[in-house]
Amino acid sequence: MHDGELNAGNGQSDGSGAERALVLYPFAKREAANRRRSPEARLEEAVGLARAIGLEIVGAELAAMDRLRPATLIGEGRVESLRQKVEELHVGVVVVDGAVSPVQQRNLERALKAKVIDRTGLILEIFGARARTREGRLQVELAHLTYQRSRLVRSWTHLERQRGGFGFLGGPGESQLEIDRRLIGERIVKIKGELEGVVRTRQLHRSSRQKVPYPVVALVGYTNAGKSTLFNRLTRAEVLAEDMLFATLDPTMRAVRLPSGRRIILSDTVGFISELPHHLVAAFRATLEEVLEADIVLHVQDISHPDWAAQAADVRDVLSDLGLSEELVHGMVEVLNKVDRLPPSQAERVRNQAQREPGTLAVSAVTGEGLDELLALLDARLAEERRVLELALAPEDGATLAWLYRHGQVLRRAEGEDGRTHLTVGLDPSALARFERLRASPARA
Numbered sequence: 001m002h003d004g005e006l007n008a009g010n011g012q013s014d015g016s017g018a019e020r021a022l023v024l025y026p027f028a029k030r031e032a033a034n035r036r037r038s039p040e041a042r043l044e045e046a047v048g049l050a051r052a053i054g055l056e057i058v059g060a061e062l063a064a065m066d067r068l069r070p071a072t073l074i075g076e077g078r079v080e081s082l083r084q085k086v087e088e089l090h091v092g093v094v095v096v097d098g099a100v101s102p103v104q105q106r107n108l109e110r111a112l113k114a115k116v117i118d119r120t121g122l123i124l125e126i127f128g129a130r131a132r133t134r135e136g137r138l139q140v141e142l143a144h145l146t147y148q149r150s151r152l153v154r155s156w157t158h159l160e161r162q163r164g165g166f167g168f169l170g171g172p173g174e175s176q177l178e179i180d181r182r183l184i185g186e187r188i189v190k191i192k193g194e195l196e197g198v199v200r201t202r203q204l205h206r207s208s209r210q211k212v213p214y215p216v217v218a219l220v221g222y223t224n225a226g227k228s229t230l231f232n233r234l235t236r237a238e239v240l241a242e243d244m245l246f247a248t249l250d251p252t253m254r255a256v257r258l259p260s261g262r263r264i265i266l267s268d269t270v271g272f273i274s275e276l277p278h279h280l281v282a283a284f285r286a287t288l289e290e291v292l293e294a295d296i297v298l299h300v301q302d303i304s305h306p307d308w309a310a311q312a313a314d315v316r317d318v319l320s321d322l323g324l325s326e327e328l329v330h331g332m333v334e335v336l337n338k339v340d341r342l343p344p345s346q347a348e349r350v351r352n353q354a355q356r357e358p359g360t361l362a363v364s365a366v367t368g369e370g371l372d373e374l375l376a377l378l379d380a381r382l383a384e385e386r387r388v389l390e391l392a393l394a395p396e397d398g399a400t401l402a403w404l405y406r407h408g409q410v411l412r413r414a415e416g417e418d419g420r421t422h423l424t425v426g427l428d429p430s431a432l433a434r435f436e437r438l439r440a441s442p443a444r445a
Contacts, residue, residue, distance in 0.1 A: 012339040021055040021093040022085060023047050026063040036310035037274070041062070045274075046097035046119070048224075052126050058089045061149050072111065073104045079111050086114050095122055102151040119275065120147055135156025135198045142191045148257050149184050214255065215382055216265045218291040220319065221300035222311035226337040230300055230365035234375070258379040259372075267294065274314040275415065292324060295429050296381055297332045298374075303350055303362070304341035333359050333377060340364040385429050392420045407431045 025043040032039055039062050047060050061082075063074050072079055073096065086094065093115045094108070100118035108116045131137045219227045235254035252268045269291060291297060296320075301312050309353070311335075319329065335382050336354055339347045339362045348364075354362040361377065363370030388411065393401055404410060404425050412424035427435060 015287070018056040019092045020052050020058050020090055021050055021095055022082070022089065022091045023057060023060040023081065023095045023097065024063055024074075025061070025097040026065065026068065027098075028068055029064050029066060033107075036313060038214060038305055041307045041310075046095060046122075049097075049119075049122050049126065050095045053122070054130055055093060055095070058091060059085060071104065072099060072107050073098070074301050079108070079412050083112050089361065093117060097122075105151070115258075123273065123276070127254075135195065138191050138198065139194050142188065142195065145184050145188050145191070149181065149188070214263050214265045215295035216253075216267060216293065217256075217296045217298060217378060218267040218269060219298050219300055220269055220291055220296035220315060221271060221335075222302065222315055225271065225300045225302040225311070226365050227268055227271065227300045230363070230371075231266060232336070233365050233368060233371060235266055236265070256375075258375050258382075260379045260383075262379060262382060264378065264382070267291070272315045272318045274310070276318060291319070292322060294328065295375050295385070296378060297324070297328050298335050299332045300335045300337050301336050303336040304338040331359070331381075333361070333374075335374065336360065336362045337365055339369060340367050357377055382428055386426045387429070388424060388426050389432075391423045391425060392416070393423065395419045397421075400438070403435070407434070 023043065023046050025034075025039060025046055027039055027042075035042075037045075043060055044060055047057055050057055063078055065075060065078075069075055074082070082094070085091070091114055094112055094117075096108075096116060096118050098119055100108070100116065105116050105118070124140065124147060127136075127140045128144065131140045147168075201336060219231060221227050231252065231254070234256050253265055256264050256266045258264060299312065301308050305311065316329070334354075334357070336350055339350055342350065351362045354360045359377075361370050361374050363374060365371075386409075391404075401421060401423075404423065407427070408431055409426040410423060411426055412422075414422045416422050
């Protein structure tokens with residue numbers, strides 16, 4: 001790729017009826033050297049995001065500039081060049097991979113005579129198309145309305161879904177010149193109330209699940225790293241697993257039996273992406289709270305991707321923003337996935353590297369390579385983290401005694417002369433946390 005056209009195509013539709021789109025990545029030259037990804041890699045990712053919502057990409061360009069313009073983001077010469085290509089290629093949508101202000105958006109649309117959507121709008125459109133559960137839909141709409149409220153110069157409708165998205169790409173609201181701030185505010189308040197109810201319901205489900213001593217293992221990773229394929233392989237579930245950005249949005253949980261016979265709960269989560277807008281992270285905090293409460297986090301990486309190291313760094317940044325504990329961050333299992341896609345010599349180097357680094361495994365979710373080792377590692381980790389407690393329970397504390405038998409491993413029991421029951425009991429981290437909450441507030445048990 002270069003500072004110009006990536007793939008202009010022949011200007012003809014593919015016959016699918018998809019909207020024709022041109023992708024633009026504008027960047028300041030002086031900032032490019034300080035970024036984790038090359039401009040070419042960033043443009044390629046933007047093209048993948050646009051394709052994920054069914055756009056027909058007829059062109060993709062880099063726009064290197066000395067500085068970004070406040071009125072149109074890009075210079076007048078670039079705007080005119082873009083306008084000509086929009087006209088020649090019959091482009092309906094221009095995707096700008098970056099933050100575009102409402103004024104810049106309005107000016108660009110007027111100049112280009114085409115819809116303009118920025119990175120945040122594009123990601124929201126994808127999330128809108130992928131959400132399946134009621135909670136997922138509410139979270140997407142909340143993020144969309146929060147974004148839209150700051151862009152009242154826009155003309156898109158805010159409550160109608162278009163082709164599975166949230167109206168960024170067309171619909172009857174296009175002629176609307178302003179959106180009623182009061183209506184948006186009322187809708188945001190209503191959605192937040194509904195989400196609180198959904199969160200309370202999930203907390204009840206979590207409480208019932210905590211009555212069973214199953215540690216939670218959460219899968220995280222950059223979008224399209226292969227988390228859902230790995231999840232399906234380990235659980236024999238049928239979660240949507242496609243070679244597509246953001247194929248999974250809503251969290252899914254299944255029980256898995258480890259080699260020792262110990263059972264765990266495996267949680268699949270939405271994929272992360274670089275420069276995810278902060279308000280979008282906030283909106284999906286509830287979706288990701290399973291990660292925050294996990295006993296072990298598996299960081300799944302697409303080792304075959306040219307930018308896998310930058311992707312891994314972006315995931316760690318998001319986890320840090322979410323407030324993942326230092327203990328979980330340092331204890332993350334690094335899963336180097338898709339070794340089957342590497343040339344044999346490179347795959348062997350990755351396997352050797354993984355063997356030298358504790359807590360790192362080379363696997364293929366497609367072929368099953370390394371998955372037995374992964375399950376064995378989880379078994380060993382959970383055994384290592386088991387805490388052994390010495391307890392003395394009063395005669396009237398039979399409920400606690402029964403709880404410890406259900407959730408832990410009683411290693412020794414003796415009845416004392418004082419009537420107390422003296423126990424040596426082993427508890428997994430998840431059971432230990434619940435036990436501490438139980439002792440602090442018996443009513444919550």
